[in-house]
Amino acid sequence: MYALVDCNNFFVSCERALDPALEGKAVVVLSNNDGCVVSRSKEAKDLGIPMAAPAFKYKDLFKEHDVKSFSAKFELYNYKSQRVIDISRSYVLEYEVYSIDELFLELSGFKYIDIREYCLKIKNEIIKQENIPVSIGIAPTKTLCKVANRIVKEYPDQFDGVYILDTPEKIEKALKWLNIGDVWGIGRKLAAKMHDSGVYKAWDLLQKPEMWVRKIMGIHGVRMMNELKGIRQLELDAPSPKKSIAVTRSFMEMLTRKEEVRERVETFGMYCSEKLRRQNTCCRMVTVFVQTNRFRKDLPEYRNAITQILPNPTNSSILIGRVVNELFEAIYRDGFHYKKAGVIVNDFVPEDERLISLFEEDTQNQHLPVMKAMDAMNKKFGKDKVRLGSMSGKNTFERAILSPEYEAFLKNNTLPEANFRFH
Structure with missing residues (x-):
């Protein structure tokens, strides 16, 4: 048997875990730039607020029904997700993380216990420790687990959060x-x-x-x-390790100054490097792209991308930053309003299996101790506490609606598990 542990309205539940006063109220969580609704409480769904609804179109409804709206706090959500995973996996030998709010548990060896009661213990433990409500569907296959989970969410009071198709x-x-x-x-x-x-x-x-x-x-x-x-x-x-890594963002507002766009692109390159080191791989290919806002027909349009093959595989933020800067110089054009940019790295090799060119200087090993130290300090003290000089540390997009409870939470907690970036 499998069990699917699925967090209920996960982002909203994380907000309620921070502020219990939100329980029973209509709550929505907004996407990057506070643009669209990405999570809704049951009360918000009952008001007819659809998923991905543009927030500006529902301002009047939010005000009329006192709907609480919050900017997405992916650092917190990822941290809470890891806590739910840690609690759930402590009950089993095998598991699979399916998404930020779902994981499958392998229960085939549990022949002499009441599986439903066992999963109730998991559900109650998650509530007790993290105050995140979950639904658990149990079935012989993963597809039927999804069915069982849907039944639980459709009839939460009837099945106490756990249902088994046996x-x-x-x-x-x-x-x-x-x-x-x-x-x-x-x-x-x-x-x-x-x-x-x-x-x-x-x-x-x-x-x-x-x-x-x-x-x-x-x-x-x-x-x-x-x-x-x-x-x-x-x-x-x-x-499995990723075969390519991309860090791309749409900007809060269109950028016209070259140095502003350059800083963003170089920062994206740094984050690609961090992700490479996290999975102990190096890349041999780097791509940079920039583009204007294709919806602004009143402005000139421009988009371009360029790729470079590296002579030696690397995951050094310094080396990748230099390449990204060279590629950016090659494709940047003055006179445009840039809305989006990104860096993509691919063609990976394991960090300890690098084949280097005899005719090119290899400084990867010189940079590696510094990179590891920087990663360790950021993991301990919080993201971007230590960064390269070319990184401003400012957000590419805006999160204006952050609750006082979250600000207080950040003062008393570091989130070493949070891998989501907001730049």
């Missing part, structure tokens, strides 16, 4: 209830195609011949059918 009768009843568009892995376009063929519920899909499913969805569809039948097709995945 019999054919329960599975059949659940699949006859679940809309085909809500099945894990089926999007809107595929759901519309299913509707055209008379498949409206998940159960309807199981009544179709395998050849039909294979024709419509390929081998992915056959695996999905087996998962819905309770035949395990998807195992737990171990996290």
Whole structure:
């Protein structure tokens, strides 16, 4: 059996963990630049506030119903996510982190205990330690775990946050209830195609011949059918190193000064370097791009990108910063209003398996002790406490609605686990 631990309205729950007075009130969390709604409490959903709603369009509704809105605090959310993961994984031997607010637990070896009661202990422990409510769906396959989890969220009072699909009768009843568009892995376009063929519920899909499913969805569809039948097709995945790393941002306002854009681009290069060191790899290729606001038809448009192959693989912030600066000089043009820029690194090699050029100076090993020391200090004292001189430390985008409770929290806590960046 698998269990899916899913945090309820995770970003909102983190806000309520900071300020319990928000409990029972309509709360929304806003995206970068406080632009769109990225998380809603049940009370906010009941007011008809949709996901990804532009905040400025709902200002009047927020004011009328006293909806509390907050800027996203991804440092805090990532920290809370790690705490939920740590508590959950302490109960099992194998697990898979699926997203910032979801993880799968392997329960196949738990044959002589009450699995539902065991998962209730996990749920209660998370509430007790972190004040984050979770829903736990238990089933023989990962896809059915998603179904069980949806049932828990639909009927929270009925199942006390935990539901188990452990019999054919329960599975059949659940699949006859679940809309085909809500099945894990089926999007809107595929759901519309299913509707055209008379498949409206998940159960309807199981009544179709395998050849039909294979024709419509390929081998992915056959695996999905087996998962819905309770035949395990998807195992737990171990996290693997990334094959490319990109740090790209849209700016709060359009930038026209060259040095402002340069500082942002060089900072993005530094963050790529940090991520490379975190997974103990070096890159051999660096790409830099800049672009104007394509929605401003009244302004001249410009976009460009350039890539350079490095003679020696590196993860040094100093070396990558120099390359990024050279590439930026090659593509920057005066007279434009820049809205977005980014740095992408790829073609990785393990840090201890670097092949270097005989004809190029290799300073990676000279920089490595400094880089490691800088990373260690930032992990201990908080992000960007130690940084290179070219980094301003200022945000690329704005978070204007930060609660006093969060400011107080930051004064008394460092967040060493927080890997999300806001520059």
